[in-house]
Amino acid sequence: MEAWRSRRIDEPQPMGSYPPSDVTFLLKDISKIKLEVALDARERAIQSGTHYSEMLPQEHLPSSDYLNLYQETLELSAEKVALSVGVVAELIRTKKGPNTVLVSLARAGTPVGILIKRYLRDTHGLELPHYSISIIRGKGIDENALLYMLQKHPGARLQFIDGWTGKGAIRKVLTQACDQMARKHGIVLEDDLAVLADPGHCTDMFGTREDFLIPSACLNSTVSGLMSRTVLRDDLIGPNDFHGSKYYKEWLEHDQSTHFIEAIVPYFSGVTEAAQKIAQEMLLHPPAITWHGLRDIQAIQMAYSMADINLIKPGVGETTRVLLRRVPWRILVNRMDNPHIRHILLLAEARGVPVEVYPGLTYSCCGLIQSVKGDAE
Template sequence: MKTPLMGSYPEHDCLFLLKKIKPEFHSIEDKERLIQTGQLHYSQMVSQESKPTPEYEKLFHDLTAKYKHKLAEEILNLSCLISNNVKQDVCIVSLVRAGTPIGVLVNKGINNYSQYNSTHYSISIVRDKGIDVNALDYLIFDLKIPPQSIVFIDGWTAKGVITKELKKAIEDYNASRKVNISNTLYVVSDIGGTADYSVTFEDYAIPSALMNSTVSGLISRSVINDQIKKDDFHGCISYEHLAQYDYSNWFVSEISNCFKAVYYKLAAVPDEQQREARNQLTQNYIRLLMNKFSVTDINRIKPGIAEATRVMLRRVPDLLIVNDASNPNTAHLITIANEKGIEICVLPEMPFGACALIKDVD
């Protein structure tokens, strides 16, 4: 029988439904070339991760200190929203990896402040490949978790690629397994107006977006390569060499320690009309950027501070766009751009804090 994987979180905080595989690392440049030439899908490759620089580490600490009360309030608001909607014990299914630390926090929020119990599993979903059906089978048929108690959580959304992937994947899964899991997606920040439920449209530097595995249980993003057999969970690498730099549990404590200063009540959250307006605004501006910078592949455009951070850390960036060069939320992006010699462009009318363009290496 398959068994969940322990990252660096305690078992009651998070279990990963992933299979640990043997590392086969690609450099960031090599990975980009193979993706863009169509030789390999991005999910087939992973890069080695190195420890964050002292400057970057300080930035992470500073932003956590700055936003921990805000994020704690948003997490409890999201927890309350989920409890009100599901109205029973909850199985949180976070999407590896950006959703993982948020899932840990929401799990704590529901368990500590609502009338319901919550469990948390983190599973893989991959653009163009769908969700890990073996992980869902494990939850429903092995652990006997009621399908209607499953709630999907991610950290943020931008263009809505994963939202669409989730909707289609769950629709297909429900049809094939004759079950009725909700394909609803909950996120903290929904800058693109594409999630079903969020607590803000604000594009700010959610601190967990700054780090990779060292704020996500020392687990890589999910991998689907030839080591993954038909009945396996999607794969991952464990970055145990970074254990001394692991802030996964520290980050959770920093945010959850603020819970007691925040009311567990449902504040005003964006409604459907606001979400549609926000979605239209984002889609229109993405088209404008594609025209302005002659980008033909939408996958090369990554709007939002969180996604831009991912590009600057894990991809080969071509251009960093910010709407305010003095915004403290984008200071870390400007630091990385300067370190890597990446051009920075300021567009004050841009409806999100930052956007990164991936270099065309095809």
């Protein structure tokens, strides 16, 4: 069971546009390989059984209108994001202690992990190592990345970090992965997932359960260190490799990654007291994990006669992703004047996607993906 300690795993290659002091990407550089597939063709492939991690969506630079909306959103929500970061960071510090490794789930978790790392350093003088690793629905977590961190930091506790929850699919993958590590290697990992927003009620480590817009959800690689989504394909990733990712360094002049971090950090000192108070209250009265959001999604699945629940993507972050890199069928919103969905309405209009009000929705919005098999016609 202890053979993992001597398993040889190569040192990671420097990747991404963040300073190395902010994050180490435990990912294999596959930048030279053409993996991008047009949206319609990718959607057909996914719904016909090809796993989404075997190809990449074509990414486009945002329009000037959209970028202006992103900047405006960032200015309006920076303090709110900082408070959520502070709450989560205080929970991690209190529950896990100083011998903790921050483990962001690529890629939405990466900017959040960097903010948590910066908060703990700036507020408490705590310098925690921070890595970004791959987790893939239907395939699991990058085992080589886990073993690398455990070899590098013996006896440390790992804290997994993501941006937000939707249906809670990644939380379930994480739990399964931790169970597998225990069975296979005798390694006991904690499957608690720290997120800024938990509208799905899937975890008890969160900054808020409000489904608000985390501005980094608005953009793709240009707010994630210019990294692509992660890739896992047998012909590209060997048994001793980390999962793969591309580094779009040709977009350096359009990169918003560090700008996003630097827009939030100045608010930390002003939110520390409130963050500590909220975290303390959550530790005294742990929030219930009810998976409430999933029940909403099941109701939508029935109301719209959708055969595949995976075609329903709840929450502001997931709906944004649907509009940026899937083939959307329609968008459901809790109300049209919700300030968190202005970019959603802009994207939906640009792509000609109908928007409907769905009263009583737990989330701010949901994206329904077009079925290529006809079950959502």
